Amino acid sequence: MSLDQTTLAQAAERLEEAERTRVACRQFSLDYPDMTIDDAYAIQHAWMQLKLRNGRMVKGHKIGLTSKAMQRAVNIAEPDYGTLLDDMFYRDGAVIPSERFLQLKIEAELAFVLARPLSGPDCTLFDVLDATAYVTPALEILDARIQRIDPETKRTRNVFDTISDNAANAALVLGGRPFKPAVIDADMRRIGAIVSRNGEVEETGLAAGVLNHPGYGVAWLANRLHRFGVTLQPGQVILAGSFIRPIEVGKGDTVVADYGEFGTVSCHFG
Numbered sequence: 210m211s212l213d214q215t216t217l218a219q220a221a222e223r224l225e226e227a228e229r230t231r232v233a234c235r236q237f238s239l240d241y242p243d244m245t246i247d248d249a250y251a252i253q254h255a256w257m258q259l260k261l262r263n264g265r266m267v268k269g270h271k272i273g274l275t276s277k278a279m280q281r282a283v284n285i286a287e288p289d290y291g292t293l294l295d296d297m298f299y300r301d302g303a304v305i306p307s308e309r310f311l312q313l314k315i316e317a318e319l320a321f322v323l324a325r326p327l328s329g330p331d332c333t334l335f336d337v338l339d340a341t342a343y344v345t346p347a348l349e350i351l352d353a354r355i356q357r358i359d360p361e362t363k364r365t366r367n368v369f370d371t372i373s374d375n376a377a378n379a380a381l382v383l384g385g386r387p388f389k390p391a392v393i394d395a396d397m398r399r400i401g402a403i404v405s406r407n408g409e410v411e412e413t414g415l416a417a418g419v420l421n422h423p424g425y426g427v428a429w430l431a432n433r434l435h436r437f438g439v440t441l442q443p444g445q446v447i448l449a450g451s452f453i454r455p456i457e458v459g460k461g462d463t464v465v466a467d468y469g470e471f472g473t474v475s476c477h478f479g
């Protein structure tokens with residue numbers, strides 16, 4: 210890492226202030242041009258620790274950049290990850306206050322809810338399926354507490370900025386019909402979603418778009434976090450990664466993701 214503890218703490222405070230005031234902060238990759246991916250995760254960790262000290266609780270994790278196309282686009286060779294906190298969860302059909310966020314986008318994915326601990330370094334897809342209580346449709350709400358485009362240089366933020374920003378996660382909605390992996394695993398890759406905004410279809414996708422099987426993302430996360438001594442815990446929700454492109458949303462929009470036989474999950478931004 211190139212960033213010291215003081216810099217990490219300052220970066221965490223900047224993210225917290227940006228979220229509180231709804232004014233995005235300057236790209237860290239501009240301020241710290243020598244930063245590495247380890248620095249980015251260290252900033253993310255410092256921000257999450259700040260939130261825990263302020264009373265929040267860890268309820269799970271999210272995985273992003275699960276498609277090869279997205280990884281190539283941002284010049285990274287693996288997915289990224291972030292933390293899900295207790296105040297990020299909304300019920301199916303919820304009216305979500307848009308004023309809470311800065312630059313909203315939304316994605317469709319599957320959420321794994323664990324029944325048993327899951328840890329690396331050799332976690333496999335079969336370990337994931339065995340440890341999962343159930344899987345359910347989900348919407349992930351994305352935000353950007355860091356400027357997507359720098360107003361002075363017009364430079365687009367890079368993957369280090371996104372990772373620092375809790376991998377862009379802001380909230381999630383769980384819904385649809387939960388199912389046990391043992392019942393449906395043969396078809397899980399083929400689960401699809403038709404995502405509409407205000408009654409018009411915006412995106413469609415198949416779960417196979419997530420590393421060929423969304424459970425592989427959960428196994429990757431368990432192995433990735435093992436190096437930090439972190440174990441995925443029973444009851445935690447793991448967002449396995451989106452299989453659609455992000456959809457921009459704003460105040461007044463209603464989003465519905467239709468997962469066919471697995472039901473729908475929806476929300477409205479008020």
